[in-house]
Amino acid sequence: xxxxxxxxxxxLGLGAxxxxxxxxxxxxxxxxxxxxxxxxxxxxxxAYATWWAASHSFGYPLALLFGTAVGTLxxxxxxxxLIRPLYRRPREQVLATVGVGLAVPALLSAIWGADARTxxxxxxxxxxxxxxxxxxxxxxxxxxxAALVVLLALRxxxxxxxxxxxxxxxxxxxxxxxxxxxxxxxxxxxxxAIGGAAAALAGGLAGLYFxxxxxxxxxxxxxxxxxxxxxxxxxxxxxxxxACVVVGLVQQFxxxxxxxxxxxxxxxxxxxxxxxxxxxxxxxxxx
Amino acid sequence: MSAPLxxxxxxxxxxxxxxxxxxxxxxxxxxxxxxxxxxxxxGKTTTVRGILGLVPRSGSVRYDGHETVGMTTxxxxxxxxxxxxxxxxxxxxLTVAENLRLAERDADPAYDLVHELFPExxxxxxxxxxxxxxxxxxxxxxxxxLLNRSNRLIIAxxxxxxxxxxxxxxxxxxxxxxxxxxxxxLVEQNLALVRRLAGHCVVVADGRxxxxxxxxxxxxxxxxxxxxxGVGRRADAATGPGGDR
Numbered sequence: 001x002x003x004x005x006x007x008x009x010x011x012l013g014l015g016a017x018x019x020x021x022x023x024x025x026x027x028x029x030x031x032x033x034x035x036x037x038x039x040x041x042x043x044x045x046x047a048y049a050t051w052w053a054a055s056h057s058f059g060y061p062l063a064l065l066f067g068t069a070v071g072t073l074x075x076x077x078x079x080x081x082l083i084r085p086l087y088r089r090p091r092e093q094v095l096a097t098v099g100v101g102l103a104v105p106a107l108l109s110a111i112w113g114a115d116a117r118t119x120x121x122x123x124x125x126x127x128x129x130x131x132x133x134x135x136x137x138x139x140x141x142x143x144x145x146a147a148l149v150v151l152l153a154l155r156x157x158x159x160x161x162x163x164x165x166x167x168x169x170x171x172x173x174x175x176x177x178x179x180x181x182x183x184x185x186x187x188x189x190x191x192x193a194i195g196g197a198a199a200a201l202a203g204g205l206a207g208l209y210f211x212x213x214x215x216x217x218x219x220x221x222x223x224x225x226x227x228x229x230x231x232x233x234x235x236x237x238x239x240x241x242x243a244c245v246v247v248g249l250v251q252q253f254x255x256x257x258x259x260x261x262x263x264x265x266x267x268x269x270x271x272x273x274x275x276x277x278x279x280x281x282x283x284x285x286x287x
Numbered sequence: 288m289s290a291p292l293x294x295x296x297x298x299x300x301x302x303x304x305x306x307x308x309x310x311x312x313x314x315x316x317x318x319x320x321x322x323x324x325x326x327x328x329x330g331k332t333t334t335v336r337g338i339l340g341l342v343p344r345s346g347s348v349r350y351d352g353h354e355t356v357g358m359t360t361x362x363x364x365x366x367x368x369x370x371x372x373x374x375x376x377x378x379x380x381l382t383v384a385e386n387l388r389l390a391e392r393d394a395d396p397a398y399d400l401v402h403e404l405f406p407e408x409x410x411x412x413x414x415x416x417x418x419x420x421x422x423x424x425x426x427x428x429x430x431x432x433l434l435n436r437s438n439r440l441i442i443a444x445x446x447x448x449x450x451x452x453x454x455x456x457x458x459x460x461x462x463x464x465x466x467x468x469x470x471x472x473l474v475e476q477n478l479a480l481v482r483r484l485a486g487h488c489v490v491v492a493d494g495r496x497x498x499x500x501x502x503x504x505x506x507x508x509x510x511x512x513x514x515x516x517g518v519g520r521r522a523d524a525a526t527g528p529g530g531d532r
Contacts (some may be wrong), residue, residue, distance in 0.1 A: 165389055168385075179341065180389055
């Protein structure tokens with residue numbers, strides 16, 4: 001029983017990381033039709049900025065805030081500087097994001113080395129607590145809590161604000177939004193900022209989960225972020241939330257009860273099976 | 288005709304390497320309804336989309352005395368244009384109320400007028416627009432343009448296409464009411480409606496302007512109507528030349 005509880009909490013923690021990556025990816029693709037392969041780089045930027053700040057006595061909450069802010073700024077700069085000039089050239093746009101996705105880890109390696117750096121996990125989050133006989137790391141709850149807060153905030157943003165309304169409409173028909181006199185490019189920048197913030201937050205929290213940061217962490221999590229986005233339905237935040245739980249749990253249970261590595265394979269098989277039955281994913285709509 | 292509110296000259300549109308418009312000229316008077324007519328595939332919808340900048344265009348589109356070809360669609364629309372697209376352009380996942388709210392530009396949107404003309408929209412405010420009938424969706428699309436009193440031009444692309452006769456009447460009344468305050472550029476295949484509403488008409492054929500003049504005059508001339516619009520002897524037949532690209 002205790003093993004099942006531990007696998008569930010760990011799976012949900014991993015799923016929370018996937019959700020933070022996937023929610024931004026999903027919004028960006030849904031609204032802008034941009035497959036942002038640089039999203040993992042934004043996670044890495046957030047991870048390293050959080051690690052750097054935490055290593056310089058910022059304190060973890062402040063370091064996490066700093067890392068998220070740096071990731072958000074990097075995301076806005078990416079949209080304004082690279083994505084926007086290429087809106088009418090989708091092929092070049094994909095290549096540009098792939099380029100950034102490769103360049104940022106290389107840059108991080110050049111500055112801080114390719115080896116993993118130990119993440120300074122604060123004492124309060126380093127311990128465990130007992131739940132139904134299982135010794136569960138506290139930081140898993142932090143990850144799950146953060147993902148729930150982001151999910152709630154996104155739902156409130158999409159459902160209760162005018163900017164959210166523009167984003168939801170833009171996911172359906174971007175041209176019609178502009179034909180109503182709305183500058184949809186502002187929504188693009190906003191969505192990139194939100195996506196970048198969530199990815200950078202995931203980076204800062206990934207340090208807690210893995211206990212270290214390394215330049216390739218973003219790329220690894222991005223793959224499962226894409227799996228979650230496709231499974232949840234492109235453009236659907238709620239779909240991504242459901243899919244990340246499924247992916248996290250399947251991965252953990254398959255890895256534990258079979259051979260290590262089979263979890264990743266199980267996720268890919270599950271994705272293929274789902275797409276055969278429901279080509280538009282679990283929901284195929286936004287929020 | 289007094290100085291036109293919208294003046295289009297040599298409008299050319301190329302989509303996917305294919306020339307759709309070769310040079311359309313048209314004027315929209317500062318009052319009343321101007322009908323844009325033509326056979327299937329003549330280029331009526333592309334003309335409208337070209338005017339609004341929804342497709343890459345060249346030529347001249349002067350609105351309210353200003354050249355707009357260099358403007359983006361949202362910049363042009365914010366100068367006071369309401370647009371009812373051919374496919375209605377409602378956002379299916381959004382509610383009726385959200386569809387209308389999205390179109391608000393004025394500080395004091397004219398919900399009273401919209402609900403007076405289309406009382407169903409008030410009753411169905413919380414219903415997803417995708418679950419409405421075609422007629423109700425058209426009410427949403429037209430309601431969005433009527434919401435802003437600051438609109439100085441309405442462009443409606445086949446607003447009665449595929450609608451039941453009862454709804455066609457409701458749409459006609461709404462357009463008639465709107466035309467009392469705002470000039471309308473109306474793409475329409477229902478020639479009975481054109482006769483009822485339009486003072487002036489422009490006919491496009493093969494991506495060019497083929498005719499411009501009083502609408503009543505064209506519709507009264509059976510031979511000219513047949514040649515330009517492809518309709519039979521009854522030029523005021525309820526069903527006209529059909530849809531458009």
